Amino acid sequence: MLSVRDLRVSFATRQGALRAVDGLSFDVGSKEVLGIVGESGSGKSVAMYSMLGLVRDSNVTISGSVKFEGREILGLSDREMQSVRGGDIGMIFQDPMTALTPVYTVGWQIVEQIRAHTDMTKQQARERAIGLLGEVGIPDPKSRVDHYPHEFSGGMRQRVVIAMALSCNPKLLIADEPTTALDVTTQAQILDLMLKMQESYGSSIVIITHDMGVIAEMAHRVVVMYAGRPAEIGPEVDVVRYPRHPYTWGLLGAVPRVDSKNRRLVTIPGTSVSPLDVPEGCAFGPRCEHRMEICDERPVLHGPGDHLDACWLSDAQRLAIRSARSVAGGAS
Amino acid sequence: MRSFIIRRLISAVLVLFAISVMVFLIFFATPGVDPAARIAGRSATPQILEQVRAAFGLNRPIPIRYLLMMEHLFIKHDLTSYVNVGDRVLPQILQAAPVTLSLVIGAAVIWLIVGVLGGVVAAANRGKFIDPLIMFVGIAAVSVPAYWLGEVVNYFTQSKFHSSIFSWVPSSGYVSPTTNPWQWALHLLFPWLTLAALYAGIYARVLRAELVNAMNEDYVRTARAKGLSERRILLRHALRCSLISIVSLFGLDFGALIGGAALLTEVVMGLPGIGMLTYNALQNLDLPVLMGCVMYGAFFIVLANAVVDVLYAWLDPRVRLA
Ligand SMILES: Nc1ncnc2c1ncn2[C@@H]1O[C@H](COP(=O)(O)OP(=O)(O)OP(=O)(O)O)[C@@H](O)[C@H]1O
Numbered sequence A: 001m002l003s004v005r006d007l008r009v010s011f012a013t014r015q016g017a018l019r020a021v022d023g024l025s026f027d028v029g030s031k032e033v034l035g036i037v038g039e040s041g042s043g044k045s046v047a048m049y050s051m052l053g054l055v056r057d058s059n060v061t062i063s064g065s066v067k068f069e070g071r072e073i074l075g076l077s078d079r080e081m082q083s084v085r086g087g088d089i090g091m092i093f094q095d096p097m098t099a100l101t102p103v104y105t106v107g108w109q110i111v112e113q114i115r116a117h118t119d120m121t122k123q124q125a126r127e128r129a130i131g132l133l134g135e136v137g138i139p140d141p142k143s144r145v146d147h148y149p150h151e152f153s154g155g156m157r158q159r160v161v162i163a164m165a166l167s168c169n170p171k172l173l174i175a176d177e178p179t180t181a182l183d184v185t186t187q188a189q190i191l192d193l194m195l196k197m198q199e200s201y202g203s204s205i206v207i208i209t210h211d212m213g214v215i216a217e218m219a220h221r222v223v224v225m226y227a228g229r230p231a232e233i234g235p236e237v238d239v240v241r242y243p244r245h246p247y248t249w250g251l252l253g254a255v256p257r258v259d260s261k262n263r264r265l266v267t268i269p270g271t272s273v274s275p276l277d278v279p280e281g282c283a284f285g286p287r288c289e290h291r292m293e294i295c296d297e298r299p300v301l302h303g304p305g306d307h308l309d310a311c312w313l314s315d316a317q318r319l320a321i322r323s324a325r326s327v328a329g330g331a332s
Numbered sequence B: 001m002r003s004f005i006i007r008r009l010i011s012a013v014l015v016l017f018a019i020s021v022m023v024f025l026i027f028f029a030t031p032g033v034d035p036a037a038r039i040a041g042r043s044a045t046p047q048i049l050e051q052v053r054a055a056f057g058l059n060r061p062i063p064i065r066y067l068l069m070m071e072h073l074f075i076k077h078d079l080t081s082y083v084n085v086g087d088r089v090l091p092q093i094l095q096a097a098p099v100t101l102s103l104v105i106g107a108a109v110i111w112l113i114v115g116v117l118g119g120v121v122a123a124a125n126r127g128k129f130i131d132p133l134i135m136f137v138g139i140a141a142v143s144v145p146a147y148w149l150g151e152v153v154n155y156f157t158q159s160k161f162h163s164s165i166f167s168w169v170p171s172s173g174y175v176s177p178t179t180n181p182w183q184w185a186l187h188l189l190f191p192w193l194t195l196a197a198l199y200a201g202i203y204a205r206v207l208r209a210e211l212v213n214a215m216n217e218d219y220v221r222t223a224r225a226k227g228l229s230e231r232r233i234l235l236r237h238a239l240r241c242s243l244i245s246i247v248s249l250f251g252l253d254f255g256a257l258i259g260g261a262a263l264l265t266e267v268v269m270g271l272p273g274i275g276m277l278t279y280n281a282l283q284n285l286d287l288p289v290l291m292g293c294v295m296y297g298a299f300f301i302v303l304a305n306a307v308v309d310v311l312y313a314w315l316d317p318r319v320r321l322a
């Protein structure tokens, strides 16, 4: 349904070209949940925004192909994009506190979107808005519809944003770290809500996150990004259980146990590369424990079946490393 | 919202009271000066001084003197100028106020329209040639001194081209709108434009900066993700939120101008408004009139601020709770 091929986004900056996304390809099937993980600055948001024409920087260059239901949407005019955005593809953002216009009631803002894409009357759109607010679990939607964003808590606002994103029955929902700004209990509720809504609306989801826990909970397939490049792509079960890329090992090692209160990322040794000078070879090379000579050459995505990774390690090497690790892990 | 308005009005009344006390103390209770001599003006005879002392109770305690003064000003309305003997203060102010109000309200309408249009057009055309052009004209207009601009406008409309293209411009002065609305507007046209020119530029610049900031806000990204048109996003979302800061700027400027800050424009354009009255009273050291003008000015500044706060609350739902 969504098919992205070799997406590249670079910004011209004073320090030279910043390649925020560098050759990203993935597919999202119907009703599929695709997770995108990676550290801060790995280009997850930029990739999503550039697909939808939401990167408004005069210094940006975007290339590649993004096909939505067979139709190329990269390079569509703003006008043509308007019916795609909010109509076919809904978006949910990281910070619900700032995502809504502060001076209008939430009902007004949902009605505005519905009326931009359908020819419902104000009254019908309002009824729908109330219905949606009820569906996303806002108590007493009939009166809450006339409240302003600041009168809602963060979690409730995120529910409003979800209701808004779903208001035109989008086929695809893109959620950029929808739970990062929320507390842990609310995070779980919002994720549950998204799964529930995905079931009843039958939309596909692309969910961006830092959090392998979120991936494990929601995603069918995973893209692991590092420095704008895909490091590993595959079905969720495979990537989480049998990760192939050393960076993914790091990320997974970084997931605290499910019972721990704080799900914050434990950092991987070394700092993420600056996207201004990503090495010619493997982007993760400088931080990798298993670095080899050949890593100066850029690895291509390859692998068995639909589980791909960009790493030069051979299967035998990986097996050895992983078993050594699990022994160490078991001993500790 | 209603309780907000009521609370705001009560605080306005308190502020006015405080201001009247301050003004009174500064004018009439400064230690070491004989207030009677101040009130009576420079060339007062001993009899007049005696009269003033009796009328204002100057040998009684300060609170009583304050009350007496306020009684003269607001209840008996018979505070009198001793410089231009017999001129009562209040009627002079009441006569001058409509002139100032006409000047400032008319100019404000023009500068708001021009400023908002300029700001929106500049922000919508960022990076194109028209944006820096508007910003340049804006900064140029702001930098011009009021009296200089007034004199230049006068020179062109009243003398240089008065016999040719500007022959329809009446000589300076004021005509009440109840006598002749057309002449009222005609007499005020160039004063309006002059005053508006001084403010429209800064409003355009401030609004443009606000809009450019607003267009980078998260809620604008949400609006784009909703599939709204750029035009709608700019006008309904970014402009609507940016107006909040324009309103607070406007409240300050408007209050100050009504309160007498249009003095330069009034004097240069020969308009007998509050600014002119203050200017003349200053030159004659006519204390009662001056105090009347200051009180009047304070009243409008406080009132304008109260109105702005109410507007603010109306524009920004977050303020209503506070
Ligand atoms: N307008 C821009 N101009 C220049 N560089 C940009 C711009 N927008 C993003 N970048 C850069 O692109 C890189 C990728 O940013 P992006 O926001 O996609 O990261 P992310 O993976 O979403 O991180 P996070 O998890 O913190 O949201 C960053 O290095 C960022 O500095």
Ligand SMILES: [Mg+2]
Pocket (backbone or CB within 6 Å): A044, A045, A046, A176
């Ligand atoms: Mg991001």
